[in-house]
Amino acid sequence: MNSSQATATRVSGSSKKLLSSIRKIATSFAVILTTLFGLLVITFVIGRLVPADPVIAAIGDQADQATYERVYKEMGLDRPLYEQFGTYLVNVVQLDFGQSHITKNTVSSDLARVFPATIELATLATIIGAGLGVPLGVVSAVRKGTWVDHLGRVVGLMGYSTPIFWLGTIVILVFYAKFGLIPGGGRIDIYNEGLVEGPTGSLLLDSVLAGEWEVFLSALHHVIAPALILGYAAMAYLSRMSRSFMLEQLRQEYILTARAKGLGQRAVVWRHAFRNIRVQLLTVVALAYCGLLDGTVLIETVFAWPGLGQYLTSALFFADMNAVLGSVLLIGLISIAINLLSDIVYRFIDPRTR
Amino acid sequence: MMKNGSFTTLHNWLISEDFTSSRQARLHKAYVAWLGLLANPLAFTGFLVVLGLIVVAIVAPAITSYSPYDQDLSRALQPLSWQHWFGTDEFGRDVYTRLVYGARTTLYISILVTLIVAPIGFMIGAMSGYLGGWVDVVLMRITDIFLSFPSLVLALAFSASLGPGIENAVIAIALTVWPPIARLARAETLTFRNADFVVAAELQGAGMMRILLRHIVPLCAPSVVVRLTLNMSSIILTAAGLGFLGLGAQPPMPEWGAMAASGRQYLLDAWWLTTIPGIAILIVSLAFNLLGDGLRDILDPRNG
Amino acid sequence: MADLKETILSVENMSVEFPTLSGVVTAVRDVSFNVGREKVGIIGESGSGKSTAGRAIMRLQPPHALVKAKRMQFEDVDLLKASEQQMLSIRGRRIAMILQDPKYSLNPVMTVGEQISETVILHEHVSKKEARSRTLAMLERVNIRDPQRVFDLYPHEVSGGMGQRIMISMMLIASPSLIIADEPTSALDVTVRQQVLSILDELVMERNIGLLFISHDLNLVRSFCDRVIIMYAGQIVETIAAADLDNARHPYTRGLLNALPSLEHPRDRLDVLRRDPAWLENRS
Numbered sequence: 001m002n003s004s005q006a007t008a009t010r011v012s013g014s015s016k017k018l019l020s021s022i023r024k025i026a027t028s029f030a031v032i033l034t035t036l037f038g039l040l041v042i043t044f045v046i047g048r049l050v051p052a053d054p055v056i057a058a059i060g061d062q063a064d065q066a067t068y069e070r071v072y073k074e075m076g077l078d079r080p081l082y083e084q085f086g087t088y089l090v091n092v093v094q095l096d097f098g099q100s101h102i103t104k105n106t107v108s109s110d111l112a113r114v115f116p117a118t119i120e121l122a123t124l125a126t127i128i129g130a131g132l133g134v135p136l137g138v139v140s141a142v143r144k145g146t147w148v149d150h151l152g153r154v155v156g157l158m159g160y161s162t163p164i165f166w167l168g169t170i171v172i173l174v175f176y177a178k179f180g181l182i183p184g185g186g187r188i189d190i191y192n193e194g195l196v197e198g199p200t201g202s203l204l205l206d207s208v209l210a211g212e213w214e215v216f217l218s219a220l221h222h223v224i225a226p227a228l229i230l231g232y233a234a235m236a237y238l239s240r241m242s243r244s245f246m247l248e249q250l251r252q253e254y255i256l257t258a259r260a261k262g263l264g265q266r267a268v269v270w271r272h273a274f275r276n277i278r279v280q281l282l283t284v285v286a287l288a289y290c291g292l293l294d295g296t297v298l299i300e301t302v303f304a305w306p307g308l309g310q311y312l313t314s315a316l317f318f319a320d321m322n323a324v325l326g327s328v329l330l331i332g333l334i335s336i337a338i339n340l341l342s343d344i345v346y347r348f349i350d351p352r353t354r
Numbered sequence: 355m356m357k358n359g360s361f362t363t364l365h366n367w368l369i370s371e372d373f374t375s376s377r378q379a380r381l382h383k384a385y386v387a388w389l390g391l392l393a394n395p396l397a398f399t400g401f402l403v404v405l406g407l408i409v410v411a412i413v414a415p416a417i418t419s420y421s422p423y424d425q426d427l428s429r430a431l432q433p434l435s436w437q438h439w440f441g442t443d444e445f446g447r448d449v450y451t452r453l454v455y456g457a458r459t460t461l462y463i464s465i466l467v468t469l470i471v472a473p474i475g476f477m478i479g480a481m482s483g484y485l486g487g488w489v490d491v492v493l494m495r496i497t498d499i500f501l502s503f504p505s506l507v508l509a510l511a512f513s514a515s516l517g518p519g520i521e522n523a524v525i526a527i528a529l530t531v532w533p534p535i536a537r538l539a540r541a542e543t544l545t546f547r548n549a550d551f552v553v554a555a556e557l558q559g560a561g562m563m564r565i566l567l568r569h570i571v572p573l574c575a576p577s578v579v580v581r582l583t584l585n586m587s588s589i590i591l592t593a594a595g596l597g598f599l600g601l602g603a604q605p606p607m608p609e610w611g612a613m614a615a616s617g618r619q620y621l622l623d624a625w626w627l628t629t630i631p632g633i634a635i636l637i638v639s640l641a642f643n644l645l646g647d648g649l650r651d652i653l654d655p656r657n658g
Numbered sequence: 659m660a661d662l663k664e665t666i667l668s669v670e671n672m673s674v675e676f677p678t679l680s681g682v683v684t685a686v687r688d689v690s691f692n693v694g695r696e697k698v699g700i701i702g703e704s705g706s707g708k709s710t711a712g713r714a715i716m717r718l719q720p721p722h723a724l725v726k727a728k729r730m731q732f733e734d735v736d737l738l739k740a741s742e743q744q745m746l747s748i749r750g751r752r753i754a755m756i757l758q759d760p761k762y763s764l765n766p767v768m769t770v771g772e773q774i775s776e777t778v779i780l781h782e783h784v785s786k787k788e789a790r791s792r793t794l795a796m797l798e799r800v801n802i803r804d805p806q807r808v809f810d811l812y813p814h815e816v817s818g819g820m821g822q823r824i825m826i827s828m829m830l831i832a833s834p835s836l837i838i839a840d841e842p843t844s845a846l847d848v849t850v851r852q853q854v855l856s857i858l859d860e861l862v863m864e865r866n867i868g869l870l871f872i873s874h875d876l877n878l879v880r881s882f883c884d885r886v887i888i889m890y891a892g893q894i895v896e897t898i899a900a901a902d903l904d905n906a907r908h909p910y911t912r913g914l915l916n917a918l919p920s921l922e923h924p925r926d927r928l929d930v931l932r933r934d935p936a937w938l939e940n941r942s
Contacts, residue, residue: 031495038499042508049515157647161639163591165598166614166632169621173629177622253762259718260757261777261828262750275767294506298595302618312507313599316514328503328511335502350767 024347032340039332044088047325048081097326102318107326110311115330116201117187118300118307122292124204124227129234129292130285136235137242141250142269152239159236164295168229168302175225182225185304192218226303230295234288241284245277252276279350286342290335390652397648403641411457420448422455422608431624441626444616449626452608453634459520459609460638463593463602464586466524467531472582475532476574479539480566483547494540497533505530505588506595513601520609523602527592531585538581542574576653584646587639594635610635666836666868667693667715672727674707674714685710685723687892693836697862697869699879699900701914702889708872711889712838715870716753717745733835751781754829755838759845760821764813771797771809774828781832796827800857819850823857830861836868844873855882876914888914891938910937 072078079087091097097107140152175181183189188203192215198206204223207216249255250273258272300309308327315323367378368385391397410417426446434441440449482493500508512526546552546569555565596602597611605612610631617627674686686707691698702708714725717737730737732753735744749755757763765773774796775789784792790809797805800823813821822842829837842858843851859882862869873879879886880900888896888911896908906912913931 031498034495035499035502038496039502042499042503043511046511046515049512157640157643158636161587161591161636161643163594163598163611163614163632163635163639165595165611166628166635169614169618169628170632173621173625253757253759254765256718257755257757257763257825257828258765260716260749260755262746262748262780263776264746272765272768276765278767290502290504294504294595297506297510298598301599312510316510316599316601319514321515324511324514328507331507332503335504339502 028340028343032336035336036333039329039336040089040092041085043325043329043332044085046328047088047321048084092329097329098322100315100320100323102315102320102323107322110323111308111326111330114306114308114311117203117305118293118296118309119334120202120204121223121226121230121300121305121307122289122296123202124223125230125292125295126234126285126289128227128231129238129288130281132231133235133238134242134281137239137244138246138269138274140239140243141246142265144247149243152243156236156240159232160240162233164229164233165298165302167232168226168299171225171229172302183222185222185302187222187306188215188218189222226299226305230292230299233295234292237288237291238281238284242277242281245280246273249273249276279346282342282346282349286338289338293331293334387652391648394648394651396644397651400641400644400646400648403637404645407457407461407638407641410454411461414454414458418448418451418454420451422447422452423606431620431627433624434626440630441624443613443627444620444624449613449630452613453610453631456608456610456613456631456634459603459607460590460593463520463524463527464589467528467589468582468586470524470528471532471535471585472578475535476539476571476578477566478532479536479541480543480570480574481562482536483540483543484562484566484570486547490540493536497536500530501533501537503530506592509592509596510599510601513596518601518604520603520607523593523596526596526601527589530592531589534585535578535581538578539574542577543570546570546573580646580650580653583642583649587642587646590635590639590642665692665694666733667870668729668731669715670727670729672711672714672725672730674710674719675724675726676720677722677724685892686714689889689892689894691887691894691897693868693870695866695868696885697859697871697883699871699873699883699886700889701873701876701879701886703874705891706889707892708889709840712755712840712870712872715838716749716755717742718749718755747781750777750829750834751832752834753836753838754832754834755840756822756825756829756842758841760813760816760818760825761845763825764821766813768812769809770811770813770816770824774824774831777828778831792831793827796831797824799861800824800827801853817850818846819854822846822854826854826858826861830865833865834867836870837862838870838872840872841874842871843878844875851878877918893938895937908937909934 095108097111099105100107100110103110136152136155140149143149171182172184176184192212196203196207196210196212196215198209200206200209203219204216207213207219246269250269255268255273258268263272296305296307297309297312299305300307301313304310308330312324312327312331315321315327368382370382373379373382391401424447429438429442429446430444432438432442438448438450440453443449443452478493478497482490508530509523509526512529513523516522516526543566552565552569555569560568593602593609594611594614597609597613598615600612600615603609603612605616613631614628614635617624617629617631620627669692670690672686672689673684676683676685689707689711700708700711710719710723713719714723715730715732715737717725717740719725725738727738732748735748735752737745740748764770768776771790771793774793775786778784778792779786779789794805794809797808802808802820802823808816808820808824813824816824822845825842837858839858843854846854855878858869869883871879871883876886880903883900886896886898886900886903887894888898888906888908890910896906896911898906898911903911903915906915910931910933913929916929917931919925919928
């Protein structure tokens with residue numbers, strides 16, 4: 001094959017690859033759109049299932065019949081369901097989630113305020129969980145059957161089975177009430193509150209960027225307990241998964257080849273086997289992140305962490321359906337976004353999908 | 355293990371592999387699985403705990419001397435003692451009694467959810483795998499949509515809109531638990547979909563339902579059972595979470611999560627109110643996980 | 659002409675045992691043979707222990723297996739007493755192993771070139787650039803055209819025959835003196851087998867090294883190797899020069915030969931190999 005022929009085949013080959021890439025991206029897009037749509041249908045249905053009368057929730061039960069009917073029409077409740085859904089869709093796209101009758105703000109402004117705190121907590125917890133869990137799982141697999149393996153599995157199993165709100169409460173009982181080592185809740189102490197309004201929304205990062213070390217230390221002091229607890233739950237899951245992935249790889253023939261080449265254990269495990277599980281790990285880390293969003297709802301309540309979870313639970317307590325739905329929708333959107341992100345990175349890492 | 359007399363004959367009959375009837379073959383399989391369970395101490399412990407839970411729930415009145423509902427404010431917030439093994443709560447009710455009756459609530463929720471989810475999830479998944487085509491695409495999209503919500507949040511949202519109460523909590527939890535079962539059923543069905551024996555049945559004129567029920571269900575059963583057992587643990591945790599947030603079982607009904615929640619206010623003075631129910635949740639959840647893990651090792655030896 | 663007198667590998671009374679729940683399973687029992695600068699074939703059916711024996715020589719047996727021998731000498735190294743550290747420097751550099759199916763024996767997420775270079779970087783500590791040029795040279799040596807392009811390919815992008823040639827490159831690039839080939843052509847199309855075999859043959863002759871060729875295909879081995887070792891149920895039943903195979907004495911070997919169809923001596927019915935339990939007791 002001379003060089004000009006080689007170039008010709010290479011060009012048509014790469015344009016074919018481009019076409020299939022575009023097709024794949026378009027399919028992903030369609031999938032995401034349908035998922036989003038489904039999400040909205042579900043939240044809409046949840047909103048309509050409420051046995052409480054939304055009109056009365058808005059105007060109280062003392063109002064007279066005329067006001068009732070007026071507000072009824074205003075809220076669009078007399079329109080057919082599909083029209084109501086349409087209005088709902090339009091509102092959502094414009095980020096209008098209605099108004100919260102407790103805080104008196106729009107739900108979207110409330111959400112914008114609380115959501116960075118949750119992201120900070122969930123991200124930190126995922127980093128802790130992955131940083132501890134993955135090596136633990138790998139070591140467990142490599143030393144299968146030894147005490148390290150058994151210990152790792154028991155620790156993991158406990159993490160799976162512990163009710164996270166209970167663990168949080170116990171930690172507060174022991175480390176705050178008994179030993180005074182950690183604060184009783186909140187994101188930062190009152191002296192340092194509001195001192196740093198940074199670009200990222202993460203108090204830790206913003207205070208470092210602004211050079212405010214006292215703020216940083218206080219923020220760290222407050223975040224460490226909830227992040228470690230959530231991180232523990234993530235670690236349990238991730239160590240279990242990485243152990244299972246690793247075991248599967250160590251059974252493969254190419255591991256024997258690597259050993260036959262004269263590679264030592266460390267190179268075999270990390271340069272060969274680990275490279276093959278990176279993609280699967282990515283998927284489960286994304287899943288762990290979404291699972292943590294569940295955990296934050298409970299942990300934020302226990303630690304009075306001013307995030308999405310606490311907002312949701314107080315909205316539930318006060319039957320503020322707009323706020324509840326807005327939060328639920330946002331959490332669903334975050335889940336989808338995380339999965340999409342992991343999908344994209346996956347495409348880059350795995351040579352088999354290129 | 356020494357077995358003497360009639361046990362030995364029975365044991366040998368069950369162990370032998372020359373089957374004279376399909377009933378013997380089935381009993382043999384069950385017996386071998388049972389032996390496998392006995393050989394795995396962790397899984398067996400889990401099994402015993404689960405069994406214990408069921409027994410406790412059934413004989414609750416027999417093992418408690420107080421009523422879970424009677425209030426006596428003069429005896430509120432008492433620490434652990436011989437009269438009150440786990441102390442009393444803020445209304446003077448015996449915590450141990452409420453814990454025991456709470457086992458009933460826990461079992462009620464878990465069993466009900468499983469009874470709803472198993473057939474529905476399985477049917478959706480199996481039909482999806484069997485029929486393929488647009489039915490598969492649509493059903494899987496729906497499953498994915500439900501999967502894209504973190505389960506507690508979705509259960510929360512449904513629970514909130516349906517209103518508090520234990521039946522609504524069951525429905526809400528069931529709505530979050532069915533997707534993984536459907537996925538599993540679909541994957542298993544796809545494995546067997548084009549097997550020769552299925553095609554043979556189709557040629558004989560068997561319809562979809564018959565094939566699914568008589569041929570595919572028995573083959574999928576082991577992995578579905580394992581998954582359901584493992585799921586019990588998360589059902590219990592979700593139910594406790596809902597209880598903690600005030601949804602689900604309403605007072606005065608004893609429910610472990612709700613007990614832990616109401617105990618928070620008195621955390622510093624009466625630590626047992628929150629700690630003890632939490633330990634109960636932990637133990638039961640752990641037991642189901644151990645049992646599920648053990649079952650998986652027995653029934654599905656691929657996953658070592 | 660290869661110098662047959664110098665023994666590279668000497669194995670005396672090697673056994674490999676696996677502890678199982680129902681007792682000890684002996685996969686390889688009291689096996690003795692020598693390999694010089696020649697091609698020695700080990701023939702056996704599945705379960706005869708041939709692959710296990712091959713791996714035991716390189717101390718790559720499964721973790722719970724127990725290897726015992728009176729003597730296992732490779733050139734100047736006592737393989738029984740060598741530490742794992744020593745074995746790491748021997749594997750890939752002085753003894754190499756070629757596995758059966760490149761679909762599974764190559765790392766799917768590393769480029770082919772990277773995997774080959776890894777061997778030479780590991781043992782000779784050369785720079786990446788130097789390793790790359792050595793790899794390209796090796797790829798050309800195994801008749802791969804356009805080695806620059808192939809260097810950056812992933813294992814799933816190459817054909818079976820090319821994959822095996824890549825495996826050969828990877829294992830021979832550091833110039834070992836003994837190759838253990840475990841069914842190197844069994845996963846290949848018949849048309850491709852000969853190409854791979856001739857490359858292996860050229861390399862072995864040119865470098866004047868030893869080859870231990872493990873296979874189940876008697877026909878293949880008799881035309882390719884100098885000597886043949888027949889294994890059955892973990893034991894060696896016969897050792898014979900390939901040219902003398904027709905005069906083989908052990909009934910198992912004769913059974914194998916009689917089961918082969920032949921153009922020169924056509925028969926109406928081929929014999930079915932009958933296994934005599936007495937062979938399990940025999941020692942050759």
